[in-house]
Amino acid sequence: MPCLYICGECGAEHEIKPKEPVKCKDCTHRIMYKKRTDKMIQFEAR
Amino acid sequence: MVNKSTTNGVSDPNLENKRTKVTLTNSGVENARGTYYSGAYTSVGYDNSFNLNRFKENFKINILSESANELVFEMIGIDAPIANALRRIMISEIPTMAIEKVYIINNTSILQDEVLAHRLGMIPIKVDPRKFNFKLPNKEYTAEDTLIFQLKVKCEKDSVTGKIINETALSKHLIWVPTQDQEEMFPNEEDRPRPMEDDIPIMKLRPGQVIDIQCYCEKNIGREHIKWSPVCTASYRLQPVISVDKSIKGDKANQLLEKCPKKVFDIEDSGQVVAARPLDCTMCRECIRDPEFEQNVKIERVRDHFIFSIESTGALKSREIFQEAIKIFIEKCNIVEESINKLVN
Ligand code: SF4
Numbered sequence: 268m269p270c271l272y273i274c275g276e277c278g279a280e281h282e283i284k285p286k287e288p289v290k291c292k293d294c295t296h297r298i299m300y301k302k303r304t305d306k307m308i309q310f311e312a313r
Numbered sequence: 314m315v316n317k318s319t320t321n322g323v324s325d326p327n328l329e330n331k332r333t334k335v336t337l338t339n340s341g342v343e344n345a346r347g348t349y350y351s352g353a354y355t356s357v358g359y360d361n362s363f364n365l366n367r368f369k370e371n372f373k374i375n376i377l378s379e380s381a382n383e384l385v386f387e388m389i390g391i392d393a394p395i396a397n398a399l400r401r402i403m404i405s406e407i408p409t410m411a412i413e414k415v416y417i418i419n420n421t422s423i424l425q426d427e428v429l430a431h432r433l434g435m436i437p438i439k440v441d442p443r444k445f446n447f448k449l450p451n452k453e454y455t456a457e458d459t460l461i462f463q464l465k466v467k468c469e470k471d472s473v474t475g476k477i478i479n480e481t482a483l484s485k486h487l488i489w490v491p492t493q494d495q496e497e498m499f500p501n502e503e504d505r506p507r508p509m510e511d512d513i514p515i516m517k518l519r520p521g522q523v524i525d526i527q528c529y530c531e532k533n534i535g536r537e538h539i540k541w542s543p544v545c546t547a548s549y550r551l552q553p554v555i556s557v558d559k560s561i562k563g564d565k566a567n568q569l570l571e572k573c574p575k576k577v578f579d580i581e582d583s584g585q586v587v588a589a590r591p592l593d594c595t596m597c598r599e600c601i602r603d604p605e606f607e608q609n610v611k612i613e614r615v616r617d618h619f620i621f622s623i624e625s626t627g628a629l630k631s632r633e634i635f636q637e638a639i640k641i642f643i644e645k646c647n648i649v650e651e652s653i654n655k656l657v658n
C-alpha cells in the first residue's frame with residue numbers, strides 16, 4: 268500500500284517515494300504530514 | 314459511677330456547653346475535640362460512657378429537603394468519626410459504571426485522543442450499577458460486566474441551507490450498543506443505559522471532522538478514579554447555634570444586623586436581636602470581629618448534629634447512595650469484628 272502524506276498547506280494527499288523530495292506536488296509546500304493509522308487505538312479513560 | 318438521668322446532660326451550664334458544642338471565637342475554634350473519656354464528668358454526676366440504649370434513644374435522622382439529585386438531611390446524636398466515615402464511603406466506595414476503555418477508530422478533531430478519552434470517562438452514565446459485576450482483570454468482556462457505547466459524529470455543512478450540522482459532539486451522541494442478552498436486563502425504556510444528561514459537550518467540531526469511537530464501561534469505585542464516584546459531592550456541616558445577649562438594643566442592634574452578610578439576625582418587636590435564620594450562617598465571624606460584639610454574640614455549633622448534603626451524579630438516587638453507604642459501613646464493621654474475634658480466640 269502506498270504511503271500517503273497530507274500537505275500542511277493545501278490538504279492534498281500525495282505519495283512520496285524514497286529519495287523523492289518532501290514536497291507537495293500541487294503547491295510545493297514542504298511540510299507534509301503522515302496520515303493517522305486506520306487501525307483502532309486503545310486508550311484508558313483516565 | 315453515679316447513675317443519673319443522662320439525657321439532661323451536665324447540670325453546670327458552662328460545662329454542658331463545652332460538652333455539646335464547638336465555639337467560634339475571633340482567635341479560633343474552641344472545644345473542637347469532644348471529650349470521650351467515660352469518667353470525665355463523674356464528679357458532677359454525669360455518666361459519659363457509651364450506652365447503646367441511650368444512643369438508640371437520642372439518635373435521629375430528619376430529611377430537610379429532597380430533590381431529584383440532592384438530599385439534605387440532619388443526623389443527630391452521632392460521633393464525628395462515624396459521620397465522617399459515612400461521608401468518605403459515599404464519595405469513594407460506592408460502585409458505579411463509567412467509561413474505562415476507549416477504542417478510537419478515527420478522530421480528526423483538534424482534541425488529542427488521550428484528552429478525548431479522559432473527557433469521555435468523566436461523563437456520568439445513568440444505569441443501575443447493582444445490575445453489573447466488577448470486571449476481573451485480564452478476563453474477556455462479558456455482558457454482565459461491560460456496557461458498550463458508540464460515539465460516531467460527523468460534522469458537515471448542509472448543502473442546501475449552508476448550516477453546520479453537529480457542530481458540537483454532545484453526550485447524547487453516545488449510543489448504547491447492547492451485547493448478547495443485555496436488552497433483557499433493562500425491560501423498561503427509562504432504565505436503559507445512557508448518559509445522565511443529553512447536553513454535555515464532548516468537543517467542538519468543524520465541517521469535515523469526524524470522530525468514531527467505541528467506549529467500554531466498567532464497574533468500579535471512586536477510590537480507583539473519581540469518575541466512579543456516585544456523588545458530585547457529599548458533605549456535612551454542624552448545626553449552627555447563634556445567641557445574642559439581651560444587652561444589644563437600638564443602635565447596636567442595627568449595627569449587628571448590618572454586619573452579617575447572610576442576614577441571619579432579625580430585630581423582634583421588643584427590640585431584642587434574635588438569630589432568625591441560623592442555618593444560613595456561614596461562620597464567617599463578621600459579627601464578632603468587633604471586640605465589643607464578641608462579648609455579646611455567641612456563635613456555636615452542636616457537636617453531634619450533622620447536616621449532610623448529598624448531591625448525586627444520577628446513577629443512584631441520593632437516598633440510595635446513603636443506604637448503600639450504610640451497607641458498606643456495616644460490612645466493614647463485620648470485617649473488624651471478625652478479625653478481633655480471631656485475635657481473641
Ligand atoms: S458568623 Fe457571619 S454569617 Fe454567621 S451570624 Fe456572624 S456574620 Fe452572620
Ligand SMILES: [Zn+2]
Binds near residue numbers: 274277291296
Ligand atoms: Zn499542497
